[in-house]
Amino acid sequence: MAATVATEAMKAGAAARHEAGTGPAPYMNPYLAGVGLGLVLLATFVLMGRGLGASGAFTSVVAVAVEAAAPEHARANEFYVGYLENGFGHPFKSFLVFEVLGLIVGGFLSGALAGRNRRTVEKGPRISTRGRLGLAFLGGGLMGVGSKLARGCTSGQALSGGAVLSVGSWAFMLMVFAGAYALAYFVRRQWL
Amino acid sequence: MIAPFFKYGLFGDEASLILAFLVGIGFGFFLERAGFGSARKLTAQFYLTDLTVFKVMFTAIITALLGIFYLSWIGWVDLSLVYVPNTYLAPQILGGLLLGFGFIVGGYCPGTSVVGTATGRFDGFIFLLGLMAGIFAFGEAYPLLEGFVNSTDLGPITLPEALHVSYGLVVFAVVALAVVGFWGAGIVERRFAAR
Numbered sequence: 133m134a135a136t137v138a139t140e141a142m143k144a145g146a147a148a149r150h151e152a153g154t155g156p157a158p159y160m161n162p163y164l165a166g167v168g169l170g171l172v173l174l175a176t177f178v179l180m181g182r183g184l185g186a187s188g189a190f191t192s193v194v195a196v197a198v199e200a201a202a203p204e205h206a207r208a209n210e211f212y213v214g215y216l217e218n219g220f221g222h223p224f225k226s227f228l229v230f231e232v233l234g235l236i237v238g239g240f241l242s243g244a245l246a247g248r249n250r251r252t253v254e255k256g257p258r259i260s261t262r263g264r265l266g267l268a269f270l271g272g273g274l275m276g277v278g279s280k281l282a283r284g285c286t287s288g289q290a291l292s293g294g295a296v297l298s299v300g301s302w303a304f305m306l307m308v309f310a311g312a313y314a315l316a317y318f319v320r321r322q323w324l
Numbered sequence: 325m326i327a328p329f330f331k332y333g334l335f336g337d338e339a340s341l342i343l344a345f346l347v348g349i350g351f352g353f354f355l356e357r358a359g360f361g362s363a364r365k366l367t368a369q370f371y372l373t374d375l376t377v378f379k380v381m382f383t384a385i386i387t388a389l390l391g392i393f394y395l396s397w398i399g400w401v402d403l404s405l406v407y408v409p410n411t412y413l414a415p416q417i418l419g420g421l422l423l424g425f426g427f428i429v430g431g432y433c434p435g436t437s438v439v440g441t442a443t444g445r446f447d448g449f450i451f452l453l454g455l456m457a458g459i460f461a462f463g464e465a466y467p468l469l470e471g472f473v474n475s476t477d478l479g480p481i482t483l484p485e486a487l488h489v490s491y492g493l494v495v496f497a498v499v500a501l502a503v504v505g506f507w508g509a510g511i512v513e514r515r516f517a518a519r
Contacts, residue, residue, distance in 0.1 A: 137506060138462050139450055141341045146464075156433055159357065159358060159359035159376075160354075160357040160358060160359075161366070162358060162376045162379035162380045162383070163379060163380075163506075164455075165354050165358035165380050165383075165385050166358070166379060166380040166381070166382070166383020166384045166387065167362060167383055167384075167387050168350075168353075168354040168357065168360030168409060168416060169351070169355070169358070169380060169383075169384035169489065170353050170383060170384035170385065170386070170387020170391070171387060171388075171390045171391070172350035172354060173351075173384060173387075173388040174387065174388045174391035174431070175347060175350070177328065177331050177346045177388065177391075177392050177394075177406050178327045178328060178329065178395065178401055179327075179328065179330060180328055180329075180330045180340060180343065180344075181327075181328030181330055181405050181406050181407055182328075182407040184347070184408065184435075186433070186434035186435035186438060187434040190434065190452070190455055190456050190459060191459050193456060193464060194459045194460050195463070198460070198463065203484060206420015207359065209370040209463060209466055209467070210466065210470070211462070211463050211466040212463055214518055216338070216485045218386070220337050225341060226339075227340060227341070227344045228344070230341040230342075230344035230345045230348065231344040231345065231347060231348035231351065232348060233345055233348060233351075234344065234345040234346060234347065234348020234349040234350075234351065234414075235346065235348045235352035235355075235435065235439065235442075236348075236352065236438055236441075236442045237345075237348070237349050237352065237358045237440045237442075238348060238349035238350060238352025238353035238354075238356070238439075239349060239352035239353070239355060239361055239438065239439035239440075239442035239443055240352075240357075240442040240443065240473075241349070241352075241353060242353045242354075242355075242356035242357050243350065243356050243361060243439075243442065243443035243444075244334040246357075248356070248361065248443055249443045249444050250336070250443070250444050251444040251446065251471055252444060252446070253445065253447045254362055254363035254364050254431060254440070254444060254447050254448075255363075255364070255447065256342075256364070256443050259389040260364070263374055264447055264451045265446070265447055267429050267430065267431075268363075268430050268431060268432075268448075268450040268451040268454060269450050269453060269454035269457070270429055270430065270453070270454060271363070271425075271426045271427070271428070271429035271430015271431060271432075271450040271454065272426065272430050272432075272437070272450070272452060272453065272454020272455040272456075272457070272458060272510040273426070273454040273455070273457050273458035274422050274423070274425050274429060274430070274458065275422070275423050275426030275427070275430060275451075275458060276426075276454065276455045276456065276457060276459040276460075276461065276462060277419075277422055277458045277459075277461060277462045278418075278419045278420070278421070278422030278423035278424075278425075278426055278458075279419065279423060279434060279458075279459075280376070280416060280419070280458075280459055280462040280463075280473075281415045281416070281418055281419030281422065281457075281469075281473060282416045282418075282419025282420055282423065283409065283410075283412065283415075283416070283419075284409065284434075285423060285433055285434045285435065286381075286423070286427075286433040286434070286435060286436075287351075287433070287434065288348055288374050288409070289409065289420075290381065291381065291384060291385060291388075291480075292409075293408070293409045294385045294389075295385050295388035295389045295482065296389075296392070296406060296407070296408045296482065297383075297389070297408075297480065297482040297483040297494055297495075297498075298408050298409050298411060298443075298480070298481070298482060298483075299411045299413075299481045299482065299483055299485075299486050300409060300410070300411030300413060300478070301409060301411075301416075303411075303413060303417055303420065304416045304417070304419065304420035304423075304482060305420065306420070307416075307417050307418075307419075307420025307423075307424060308420045308421075308423050308424040308427065309424060310420075310421065310424060311420065311421040311422065311423065311424020311425045311427070311428075312369075312370045312424040312427045312428040313370055313424075313426070313428075313436040314424070315424070315425050315428045315429065316367075316370035316371060316428050319428055319429055320371070322363070322429075322431075323363075323364060323367045323368075323371065323431075324369060
């Protein structure tokens with residue numbers, strides 16, 4: 133049913149823009165989008181007493197995969213065990229796994245309505261597609277390690293922990309910006 | 325006190341998963357609306373040509389911060405039942421730095437790479453594979469890293485507790501800083517986007 137709704141939304145969005153003779157819709161005003169995002173986060177606090185997240189869902193996937201491949205190895209590691217016993221009944225029956233499934237649907241729906249869903253690789257003009265994909269993998273890897281060291285990523289720590297004024301979350305957030313600005317010059321050919 | 329609803333037992337585990345899915349949809353929707361499904365839009369923050377990341381993130385933080393503060397003030401939400409992550413200062417500082425490196429090298433963070441993938445960005449998908457490889461590497465190295473990961477444990481400490489000031493004062497300071505930041509962001513963008 134969700135797929136039908138999504139397809140219809142995409143058609144409607146595309147048709148509206150075809151009539152208007154325009155390309156993808158412009159992005160929402162950043163302050164308006166920020167208020168929307170903040171209200172979603174606030175709703176999560178009020179409903180659940182916890183915030184949003186993202187990296188945790190992928191940790192559940194990794195833990196389940198490791199257990200499937202080497203059950204004894206996974207069970208001997210406290211880190212994997214933490215995620216294997218995270219849900220109720222099954223490790224995938226967890227808040228973050230279901231939230232990330234929603235994240236996929238919400239992102240797709242918004243992109244469809246705006247005519248922004250397109251198979252492409254995001255990069256600047258001065259780097260090859262292969263180079264860009266290599267750096268995407270490397271950056272993802274750095275973030276995988278970093279988010280586990282910090283016990284969360286931009287969603288769980290910076291956004292959710294920041295809104296409840298956690299000391300560690302604010303220290304984390306400052307370091308994220310510091311790290312990205314520090315390296316920006318060296319990878320400018322990828323983006324500019 | 326009636327909220328957080330889940331903590332007061334207004335619904336159970338199964339229902340919480342449905343809600344997780346629904347808030348996830350809202351989360352993804354607004355991330356995409358803001359332009360966060362695009363690595364170029366996200367990384368423009370670090371070349372000062374487009375400070376949307378800063379604007380959206382801080383608007384979201386102060387919206388949720390003010391909301392939860394007022395709802396607790398009028399007695400609708402028990403703030404003590406809202407989860408505050410434990411602070412592990414040293415690993416969070418190093419983790420934040422690595423995350424920042426990963427952000428500018430990879431172009432996304434975990435949540436935005438999901439939105440990128442959902443809107444057809446193949447680099448977002450490759451980023452997610454890298455993310456899981458990184459988590460796997462961390463998991464395999466966990467016995468060695470365990471001591472550091474659990475070091476400098478300060479508990480669920482908040483800024484008002486650490487600074488010995490009232491919650492309201494920190495809320496006010498964060499909002500004031502954000503407003504000054506938004507004003508500054510406009511100036512920076514006009515200067516760098518023109519070049």
